[in-house]
Amino acid sequence: MTVTYTFDVFTSLDGFGSASGNWRGYWGKQGPELLEHRLAVYGEEQRMVFGANTYRAFAQMMASSTEESEVRDPWVTRMRNLPATVVSSTLQGPLDWPDATVVSGDAVDVVARLKEESEVPLRSHGSLSLNRSLMAAGLVDRVQVTVFPVITGQTGAAPIFQGAADFDLELIESRTLDGRTQELIYRPTLHA
Numbered sequence: 344m345t346v347t348y349t350f351d352v353f354t355s356l357d358g359f360g361s362a363s364g365n366w367r368g369y370w371g372k373q374g375p376e377l378l379e380h381r382l383a384v385y386g387e388e389q390r391m392v393f394g395a396n397t398y399r400a401f402a403q404m405m406a407s408s409t410e411e412s413e414v415r416d417p418w419v420t421r422m423r424n425l426p427a428t429v430v431s432s433t434l435q436g437p438l439d440w441p442d443a444t445v446v447s448g449d450a451v452d453v454v455a456r457l458k459e460e461s462e463v464p465l466r467s468h469g470s471l472s473l474n475r476s477l478m479a480a481g482l483v484d485r486v487q488v489t490v491f492p493v494i495t496g497q498t499g500a501a502p503i504f505q506g507a508a509d510f511d512l513e514l515i516e517s518r519t520l521d522g523r524t525q526e527l528i529y530r531p532t533l534h535a
Contacts, residue, residue, distance in 0.1 A: 345458040348392075348465040349485040350474040351384075352503055356490055359499030360471060370493045373416075374521030377489075381418035389464045391422060392454060394473035395431035401469075402439050422468065428457060430473060451480040458482065475507045478531055486512070490525040509534035 427443040512529035
């Protein structure tokens, strides 16, 4: 029996994972309901999976932040304290992450093995190229997309699904947070 793997990602309405310019974290649209919900989601026992670039970005973000910074929202602190696997051929341990291990090799092989061996669900926040390849290999069980109420047509960066395979999505859960942010959870199936 394999565990569930969730690709968890934030996006603007037009499909970008981040933006340049004067946008802040969460595109400035975080509210108490979103933050409480994220803390509950990350309060569950699970293992994080990151690619090297996302790990580096998170580690740098945490290192350059202060205790009062929104970067250290309680759910982010909780995520950082969960056990994590970083798939990388360039990083070497130990990592500046409390319970992280680096695993070298093909991400599809690494995650397939993790799904078989893990006793807790797997979750990845971000790691776009890693998760696009895992989706194509049929290893992603759930895509959890949090859609923030912004369009970043001029400043958008990191297109979430650019270059991804084609998928049919079955909506299995949805909620509105703070009256404006949508969380959509889908079961992806490779489109034939």
